[in-house]
Each structure stands twice: as structure tokens, then as C-alpha cells.
Amino acid sequence: MTSIVARRGQSYLAATRRAPYRHASTIAPAPVTPAEFTEHLLRCTPPGGWRDSIAVANSGGPDSVCLLFLLSSVLRERKAKQSDTAGTFPVTVHSIHLNHGVQAANAQMESVAASQAKRFHVPHIKISIPWTTQSQSGKPKDQITEEYLRRARTALLYMAISKLPTRCLAYAHHADDQVETSIMRLSCGSKDWGASGMRPVRRWGMGESKDLYRPHLRGMQTWIVRPLLDIPKDRLIATCEANGLEYVVDPTNFQPDMTIRNAIRGYLHRREVALQTSPAINDILSIPQNWKERGFEDAIQNLCPGRSTLTHLRSAVSHLGKQLELHEVQATSALNRAVLPSPPSTILLSVDKLLGCTEPQTQTAIARRIMRYVSPQPWASLAAIGHARVASSQALVSLLWDNSRTLHSLRTFTSGGCVMWQAISLGRDGEIKYRLPEPHEPLLWLGQRAPPPAGKVYNLHFNVTERLQAALQRGQPKFTCCYDNRFSISIHLDARQYVKVKNMVWSLPEMLEKGKIIIRPKATLYLPEVVWERNGEEDCLLGYYRPTKKPRSLQWTGVPWVAAYFARPLSML
Structure with missing residues (x-):
């Protein structure tokens, strides 16, 4: 054609x-x-x-x-x-x-x-x-x-x-x-x-x-x-x-045989003509000519029941979109109330603050938003929200909106998007305690990256030495990489950058020549750590510590020319 x-x-x-x-x-x-x-x-x-x-x-x-x-x-x-x-x-x-x-x-x-x-x-x-x-x-x-x-x-x-x-x-x-x-x-x-x-x-x-x-x-x-x-x-x-x-x-x-969208477009045209030229048609289900078109008609009836024209279908989809936006706005408001300070890449939720949100669609929006935020799967991918399966979001909704405190309801749980949940409590100083809350304590859930499958943790170890050497040769001012689909790690490239180890000063080119720079996960939260390895020794170029005045927060520490930040937003967009 x-x-x-x-x-x-x-x-x-x-x-x-x-x-x-x-x-x-x-x-x-x-x-x-x-x-x-x-x-x-x-x-x-x-x-x-x-x-x-x-x-x-x-x-x-x-x-x-x-x-x-x-x-x-x-x-x-x-x-x-x-x-x-x-x-x-x-x-x-x-x-x-x-x-x-x-x-x-x-x-x-x-x-x-x-x-x-x-x-x-x-x-x-x-x-x-x-x-x-x-x-x-x-x-x-x-x-x-x-x-x-x-x-x-x-x-x-x-x-x-x-x-x-x-x-x-x-x-x-x-x-x-x-x-x-x-x-x-x-x-x-x-x-x-x-x-x-x-x-x-x-x-x-x-x-x-x-x-x-x-x-x-x-x-x-x-x-x-x-x-x-x-x-x-x-x-x-x-x-x-x-x-x-x-x-x-x-x-x-x-x-119509090229794509399913083309087939739908052709069916909608024939359906529209039938509705406008034959007002006497009572059985709308007589229009489909094969099993695929019957599936299209079932979808249309689900979207807008009856003798719905293309104009009706446009309005129905537009209404669904506006309803979704409304639920997302409500989800943002609920999360603003329920989210407590926690280490980067995690989310700490107060169940008491979430219980006030009773609309199922808003609860689903909250569940998907949380999965997308914490997940190590690529942001905006279906995998990050449990492949958009209803079962994944409903399982998380059932967990977060359950205040019964039974042993079964407080079990550690892995939801869609590779996110692990555990009920925790807070110490007097605000420190996270990895134990079940007492009856008089508020029920809190901590969501974090689920552990990699057995034997797969080394997939999170990256040797960036050669990439840094190539970037230096090209004269790049900065090397940036995405770690675990969660963190941005940047290393400012300058031959004058150095690290002091045991009263010896090593420049960045010397470090790359004498050893290797590794990005790896640390501890149970799988936060990134940048280290310089050589001759069986290593020094930390980027890590984190827990300040005593803010026990639930973590601050990065290390040399000034290596930095990191958590790259995933909790916003609706």
C-alpha cells in the first residue's frame, strides 16, 4: 500500500x-x-x-x-x-x-x-x-x-x-x-x-x-x-x-493485522458506523466478528456500558484520567502526613497516619508510589511497581492498613518491586529499633531494598577504574554513574584530587595506577560505598555515618571530590 x-x-x-x-x-x-x-x-x-x-x-x-x-x-x-x-x-x-x-x-x-x-x-x-x-x-x-x-x-x-x-x-x-x-x-x-x-x-x-x-x-x-x-x-x-x-x-x-492498536482502530470505525447508520441495532454484541473483537467489545463495555459512541468513550477515558490525578493528589497528602525521617533509599511509615486514608484507589496509588520510590528496579518501569499487578499493590495495602498487630500481620514481608517491609519501633532517642513494637508503641513499617538473591550480591560490586581512566584521558570534569538504579555517584576528575593515607598523599591518577576504585553495597540497607583497593588494603572514599543528634538520618562522609545522592522521587511525577 x-x-x-x-x-x-x-x-x-x-x-x-x-x-x-x-x-x-x-x-x-x-x-x-x-x-x-x-x-x-x-x-x-x-x-x-x-x-x-x-x-x-x-x-x-x-x-x-x-x-x-x-x-x-x-x-x-x-x-x-x-x-x-x-x-x-x-x-x-x-x-x-x-x-x-x-x-x-x-x-x-x-x-x-x-x-x-x-x-x-x-x-x-x-x-x-x-x-x-x-x-x-x-x-x-x-x-x-x-x-x-x-x-x-x-x-x-x-x-x-x-x-x-x-x-x-x-x-x-x-x-x-x-x-x-x-x-x-x-x-x-x-x-x-x-x-x-x-x-x-x-x-x-x-x-x-x-x-x-x-x-x-x-x-x-x-x-x-x-x-x-x-x-x-x-x-x-x-x-x-x-x-x-x-x-x-x-x-x-x-x-489491522500489523498491530493490536490498528485492529482496535478498525473495529472502532466499523462499530461507529454501525451505531450511527443503524439506530435499530439492539444487540451491540453482534458487531464483533471474531474472538479478538469480542475482547475489544468487552473492554468497551467495561469502560462505558451500552451503545457508547466514540464521543462517549473519549469522555470515559478522560474521566478516568482525571480521577487518577485526584487519587494521586490525595496520595501525596497522605504520604506527607505518614512519612517519617529515615535513612536514604528507605521509607518509614506511621500506620496510624495512614488509617485515615480509606479510599481504595488512593491506597493503591500510595502503594505503587512507595514501591516505585524504594525499588531497585528502573524508575518508571513496570517492574518497579510489581509489574502493575493488582495482587502486588493489594498485598501492600493489606499490610499497611492493618493495625491488628497479630504475629502474622507483623511478619517481615517482600512486596512487588523488590521492596522488603518490616515492623519496627523507635527508641527514646528516636533511633530505629529492629524489633516489633510494644502494645503501647506506635506501629511503624520500614520499607527498604530487598536483599539480592543468594549468590547475586556481587552483582552490586562495580570496578570503575577503567572508566575513570578513560574519562580523565578525555578531559571530562566529572564522572557520574547510576548505582543500583537508586543512587547518583559523582567523582570530580582532576589530577590534583588526592587522598592522604598513612602520611602519604596519593593523587587520583596514582590511585588509578596503583589500585582500583570499587563501588559496593554496605550493610543491610545496601547503600553505596566507594573504596580504593590496593595490595590487600583499602580506604573509604565515600561512606556514611549516623550523627548522634539525628539518629534516623545518615550523612555521607569521605573525600570532598566524591559525592552521592538518592535519585528516586516520591512525587506523583
């Missing part, structure tokens, strides 16, 4: 005359105005405000071309008015196009993406999956899958924005995409949390072990925004047509 190009003055209906899956509509949709888009953009503002620049993933399709047009128009208008946009809005926008190189239409999409960026006076870069040499994972081109393409796309887009003066990437996912995502997740067994669809703003995260490129700590400061999630597809098309924008309709979007 060849690509379909809508050029200036040509309607989407004319351009898609060969595309069978356009949602039916009886009322002409209104274009999105810059003022309306501004409101949607503000709702996507990352915590701390916008940086100077934002990048758009520009496929050359109508959605991303529309997003690039609206974003560039708003920013250009504010610049012309000399509005103060510091932190409130981005100042500049970049366009990034990824050529997958797997179909004939990709060259045309690349050309249109570049031409539209040029028309909007937006800096544009193009990248390609390097099939001609070797793919990112070494897979031959004829063995690619949709999952592989997704991971390749994510990796290459991140590497592209890392070279730009931005830490924010905007996607053009819209309200119809939200409906498809919700149905896809529900048909795979998700509950309300998954059915609420994509978030308008979220951290990029640390990446997962299967990813082709993992951003680690940099991903924690990088944001993904989706300003169009509340806007239907037909209004984006109307915006393109009203402003004479050129775009390419990807023909693979209309091939």
Missing part, C-alpha cells in the same frame, strides 16, 4: 479515499485555536517549569504536523508580543523526524516532515534506524517486530534530544489514541489505572534492561509531554485543513 499525502487545499477525506478506517462524524469538527492549545500546553507543564526549548516528534503525519504548527504558532505569537515566558512556556521548538526505513512511505514522510518544519521556521533534524550497517540490537531488518521498532524509536529519539538544548519531548497522541490505549490495556487485563490511558506529562525514566538505550539518571530530568490528549483526531485534521498544512497518512495505520 502506498502512502497518502494531503497537500494544501486538499481535504483529509479526499486524501484518505483509499483508507477504510476513518471515524464517522455528522458535525464538521472545529479547528483547534492557538488560545485553546495554550490551555492544553499549560496543563502539561513539567514540575519546575519549562526549559528554554522543547522538541516535537514529527512523523510527517497529520497529528504531529498539527502539533508542530500549533506549538510554533503559540511561541512565535508570544515572542512577537514580548511576553515574559520564562518557565511558563518554552521559548523555542525543535522538530525531530525518525525514518524507520521499513516501508516505501518512509521517504515521503521524511520529506513532508522536513518541509513543514521549514515552513514553520523550526530547526529540524532527521535520524534513521541504521539498518544498512547494523541495527541497534544487531537484528536483521527482515526479523523486526513492532515491539523492536518501538524500542528503537524510543532510544533514537532520546539520543536525539540529548544533543539538543532541551529535556522535553512532545508527542502528538490525541483523544482517539487514548481510547485505543484504554481498550488495548483493558483487553489485556488492566484495571482502572491502565484504562486511564497515557499521562499528559511524565518523566522519561531510567529505561528498562530490554531497552536498546538506557538514559539512567539523565532520564530522570527528561520529560515527555502530550498536549493533545483531550483533543479528538478529527479536530486535528480540521486544523490541518483550515491552515493548508501538508501531511502524509501512514498506510500501515490501516492494516
Whole structure:
């Protein structure tokens, strides 16, 4: 199937005359105005405000071309008015196009993406999956899958924005995409949390072990925004047509056998046509034609029972998203009351303060937030929240909201996300006591990293000597690494850095030549310790101690040119 190009003055209906899956509509949709888009953009503002620049993933399709047009128009208008946009809005926008190189239409999409960026006076870069040499994972081109393409796309887009003066990437996912995502997740067994669809703003995260490129700590400061999630597809098309924008309709979007999302899109179209053209249809379940479509219809009925149209489904998913945000806000308030000071990478909770939170959805939000905070699994990965299994979050909810104090309820417990829980008490001086609380003492739970499996603790030992030597040779001012997906460890690189051992002064190059620098876990909390090992001896470059005035806190100690901090936030984003 060849690509379909809508050029200036040509309607989407004319351009898609060969595309069978356009949602039916009886009322002409209104274009999105810059003022309306501004409101949607503000709702996507990352915590701390916008940086100077934002990048758009520009496929050359109508959605991303529309997003690039609206974003560039708003920013250009504010610049012309000399509005103060510091932190409130981005100042500049970049366009990034990824050529997958797997179909004939990709060259045309690349050309249109570049031409539209040029028309909007937006800096544009193009990248390609390097099939001609070797793919990112070494897979031959004829063995690619949709999952592989997704991971390749994510990796290459991140590497592209890392070279730009931005830490924010905007996607053009819209309200119809939200409906498809919700149905896809529900048909795979998700509950309300998954059915609420994509978030308008979220951290990029640390990446997962299967990813082709993992951003680690940099991903924690990088944001993904989706300003169009509340806007239907037909209004984006109307915006393109009203402003004479050129775009390419990807023909693979209309091939139901290619992806489950395509199959859902095709079923929604046929269902919408049936509902609008045959008002006498009483049995909505007669529309599905196979077992897969029956699963889609079951998901739709779960989301919005009855003869629900696409408009109803959009509203239902939007409502779920707003409810989720409300529960997250309530979870933040409850955690602010219940969290007590504790060592880094741990969380200490007062059960008495949690009991006031009785809403099940908020309890689930708290459980997932805690797992993600303490877990050694990559932040934002499903593994960090127990693979989003209901059983994982409910097991933790049952533990934290149980004040019965029976021996069974106070047992040490490992929840999803590799987080271990134990009931503890506090001494008179506030020191943590690893014993069960007495009846007159408050019930407290300490969550910490679970011990690695037997024989796997050495997986947390890292020799960074060669990496430090290479960084020194390149003239890097600082070496930074992510330890156990939990800590950022930085070593300032300067030949003048030294350590004094037994009245002898060793410079950093000498230390690297005579021995090795190791990062390893220490004690039961698995906090990082940086040591210099040589000839059977070792000296601590970074460790921690417990100050007497603040018994529940830990402070780092060691040489001034080695530092560490806990990198995982407890916030909702």
C-alpha cells in the first residue's frame, strides 16, 4: 500500500479515499485555536517549569504536523508580543523526524516532515534506524517486530534530544489514541489505572534492561509531554485543513493485522458506523466478528456500558484520567502526613497516619508510589511497581492498613518491586529499633531494598577504574554513574584530587595506577560505598555515618571530590 499525502487545499477525506478506517462524524469538527492549545500546553507543564526549548516528534503525519504548527504558532505569537515566558512556556521548538526505513512511505514522510518544519521556521533534524550497517540490537531488518521498532524509536529519539538544548519531548497522541490505549490495556487485563490511558506529562525514566538505550539518571530530568490528549483526531485534521498544512497518512495505520492498536482502530470505525447508520441495532454484541473483537467489545463495555459512541468513550477515558490525578493528589497528602525521617533509599511509615486514608484507589496509588520510590528496579518501569499487578499493590495495602498487630500481620514481608517491609519501633532517642513494637508503641513499617538473591550480591560490586581512566584521558570534569538504579555517584576528575593515607598523599591518577576504585553495597540497607583497593588494603572514599543528634538520618562522609545522592522521587511525577 502506498502512502497518502494531503497537500494544501486538499481535504483529509479526499486524501484518505483509499483508507477504510476513518471515524464517522455528522458535525464538521472545529479547528483547534492557538488560545485553546495554550490551555492544553499549560496543563502539561513539567514540575519546575519549562526549559528554554522543547522538541516535537514529527512523523510527517497529520497529528504531529498539527502539533508542530500549533506549538510554533503559540511561541512565535508570544515572542512577537514580548511576553515574559520564562518557565511558563518554552521559548523555542525543535522538530525531530525518525525514518524507520521499513516501508516505501518512509521517504515521503521524511520529506513532508522536513518541509513543514521549514515552513514553520523550526530547526529540524532527521535520524534513521541504521539498518544498512547494523541495527541497534544487531537484528536483521527482515526479523523486526513492532515491539523492536518501538524500542528503537524510543532510544533514537532520546539520543536525539540529548544533543539538543532541551529535556522535553512532545508527542502528538490525541483523544482517539487514548481510547485505543484504554481498550488495548483493558483487553489485556488492566484495571482502572491502565484504562486511564497515557499521562499528559511524565518523566522519561531510567529505561528498562530490554531497552536498546538506557538514559539512567539523565532520564530522570527528561520529560515527555502530550498536549493533545483531550483533543479528538478529527479536530486535528480540521486544523490541518483550515491552515493548508501538508501531511502524509501512514498506510500501515490501516492494516489491522500489523498491530493490536490498528485492529482496535478498525473495529472502532466499523462499530461507529454501525451505531450511527443503524439506530435499530439492539444487540451491540453482534458487531464483533471474531474472538479478538469480542475482547475489544468487552473492554468497551467495561469502560462505558451500552451503545457508547466514540464521543462517549473519549469522555470515559478522560474521566478516568482525571480521577487518577485526584487519587494521586490525595496520595501525596497522605504520604506527607505518614512519612517519617529515615535513612536514604528507605521509607518509614506511621500506620496510624495512614488509617485515615480509606479510599481504595488512593491506597493503591500510595502503594505503587512507595514501591516505585524504594525499588531497585528502573524508575518508571513496570517492574518497579510489581509489574502493575493488582495482587502486588493489594498485598501492600493489606499490610499497611492493618493495625491488628497479630504475629502474622507483623511478619517481615517482600512486596512487588523488590521492596522488603518490616515492623519496627523507635527508641527514646528516636533511633530505629529492629524489633516489633510494644502494645503501647506506635506501629511503624520500614520499607527498604530487598536483599539480592543468594549468590547475586556481587552483582552490586562495580570496578570503575577503567572508566575513570578513560574519562580523565578525555578531559571530562566529572564522572557520574547510576548505582543500583537508586543512587547518583559523582567523582570530580582532576589530577590534583588526592587522598592522604598513612602520611602519604596519593593523587587520583596514582590511585588509578596503583589500585582500583570499587563501588559496593554496605550493610543491610545496601547503600553505596566507594573504596580504593590496593595490595590487600583499602580506604573509604565515600561512606556514611549516623550523627548522634539525628539518629534516623545518615550523612555521607569521605573525600570532598566524591559525592552521592538518592535519585528516586516520591512525587506523583
